[in-house]
Amino acid sequence: MKPARPSDALRGHRVLVTRPADQAADMIDLLAGHGAEPIVVPTIAVAPPADGGDALRKELSELAAIDWVVVSSANGARVLADALDGRSMTARIAAVGPRTAAVAAEVGLVPDLVPARFAGEGIVEAFAELESRGRVLIVRPEVARDVVAEGLRAQGWSVEQVVAYRTVTASVTNEQRAAAAAATVATFTSPLTFAGYLDAVAPTLPSIVATIGPVTSAAVRDRGFAVDVEADPYTVDALVEALVDHLDPTEREAGGGL
Numbered sequence: 001m002k003p004a005r006p007s008d009a010l011r012g013h014r015v016l017v018t019r020p021a022d023q024a025a026d027m028i029d030l031l032a033g034h035g036a037e038p039i040v041v042p043t044i045a046v047a048p049p050a051d052g053g054d055a056l057r058k059e060l061s062e063l064a065a066i067d068w069v070v071v072s073s074a075n076g077a078r079v080l081a082d083a084l085d086g087r088s089m090t091a092r093i094a095a096v097g098p099r100t101a102a103v104a105a106e107v108g109l110v111p112d113l114v115p116a117r118f119a120g121e122g123i124v125e126a127f128a129e130l131e132s133r134g135r136v137l138i139v140r141p142e143v144a145r146d147v148v149a150e151g152l153r154a155q156g157w158s159v160e161q162v163v164a165y166r167t168v169t170a171s172v173t174n175e176q177r178a179a180a181a182a183a184t185v186a187t188f189t190s191p192l193t194f195a196g197y198l199d200a201v202a203p204t205l206p207s208i209v210a211t212i213g214p215v216t217s218a219a220v221r222d223r224g225f226a227v228d229v230e231a232d233p234y235t236v237d238a239l240v241e242a243l244v245d246h247l248d249p250t251e252r253e254a255g256g257g258l
Helices: 025-033 054-060 074-084 098-106 120-128 147-154 174-181 191-200 214-222 236-247 249-255
Strands: 014-017 037-040 044-047 068-071 092-095 135-141 158-169 185-188 208-211
Touching (some): 068 074, 092 098, 185 214
Parallel strands (some): 014 037, 135 158, 185 208
Antiparallel strands (some): 044 158
16 A cells, blocks of 8 residues: 555545444545545444343453454444453454554554454464464454354364444435435445445445445445445555545556556
C-alpha cells in the first residue's frame, strides 16, 4: 500500500460510508482528507447475542483452560473486554487485522498475534507456524464464516466458538435514504454492510462501488452488481487509497499511455 497522501483526488465525489457510526471516524477523516464529501448512513448495528452473553461468560469462567483467544472483529474485542470485567487472561490473543488489534489494545487486550494476511485465512496460516497445539476460543458474531474454526481443527487445535454479538440491519430514516441517493460512490466493509444497504436503503447502487476485500466483493457480485474498487490489504486505509488510485486523474495519466 502506498503511504497516505493529501490530495483532491476525491473532490466532487459524495462517498457513502456504511460502517456503524462508532467505527466510521477514521474512514471519514481519510475520505475528507482527499476532498470527498462523506455521507454516513450505517446499514448495520450491533446487538447482544440471543443468549444475552451467557455462552461467552461460561467460556470465560474457565480461563485457565484456554491457550488462545481469536478475536475476529473490533466489536468482538469490545464485547470480550466487557465480559472479562477487569479480569486478566493468561491466554494469548490473536486479532484478525490491524483495526481489530488496535481496538483490542485500547480496551486492554493487547494482541500477541496479528497475521500478515488480514482475513480468517491469515489466522489459519499464522497458527500453522506455531509449535504447540492447545485450546482455542473464537469470539465471533452470530453470522460468520467457519474458515478459522475448520482450519484450526484440521491442524490439531481444540476449538470452541462462542457468539459474542449479532449484527442486525440498522434503522434508516427517509432523510438518510435521500442522502445516500446522492452518493456517487458506495463503500462496503463487509457482506453485511452491503446486505443491510439493500435491505434498508435502496435496491440500486451508486455508479462506483468499492469494497474492503474479496469476500465482500463476492457478496456484491452474487447479487448481480459490479465492483469497481477492491482494497488490498483488507483495511479501511487501503480501501480509501484504492479509491484514490481509481479516481485520481493524475494517477491514471501517470500509469497509462506508455
